[in-house]
């Protein structure tokens with residue numbers, strides 16, 4: 533079932549690209565495997581997936597150690613500063629940076645491991661109280677503060693759009709994030725590359741792709757419903 537789902541999602545992404553004249557190679561599909569077992573990841577790997585998203589540090593570490601093949605792990609969940617050290621050398625992207633203090637911690641740990649960590653700034657684009665992320669109007673200033681850090685590299689923006697039943701309702705938020713990205717890019721800040729827009733999940737990734745997403749994070753649509761009770 534996972535392979536069929538992957539094929540379906542890839543086709544939807546390709547069609548969304550076609551509708552707006554984009555090349556489908558501009559969009560990276562991240563398979564969000566949180567709470568799912570290694571066998572599920574293996575099945576996605578057999579299909580050809582190499583990008584996986586997780587939202588818990590312990591789960592990334594466990595899965596990283598259980599799979600010897602090189603994969604691209606994306607940390608997409610809220611990250612506590614005291615746990616940064618466990619993942620800086622294991623992930624290709626941290627999508628959820630929303631404070632200078634967190635970026636500084638990543639920078640310190642990356643230095644120790646002699647690496648540069650690619651990060652995205654998480655923006656609370658719809659201003660939801662329950663969500664992490666920096667306010668849109670404070671994003672540029674945060675980017676400017678993080679930019680000088682030598683061992684982190686800002687690659688773009690990420691958002692978790694509101695949970696809606698009609699994906700069209702999120703179009704405005706994706707448009708806003710894209711515009712914010714362009715505004716910041718136009719400042720040509722040293723050590724900042726605004727090429728990545730991580731937006732769109734199972735319910736709304738097609739709209740996100742139409743609005744310029746370069747990374748979509750799809751969990752349920754690939755692996756099925758998650759069971760948090762176990």
Ligand SMILES: *Cc1c(COP(=O)(O)O)cnc(C)c1O
Nearest residue numbers: 564587608733734749750751752
């Ligand atoms: C769980 C999660 C996803 C995937 O959600 P689905 O609706 O299952 O596709 C995407 N992004 C983040 C940050 C998540 O935590």
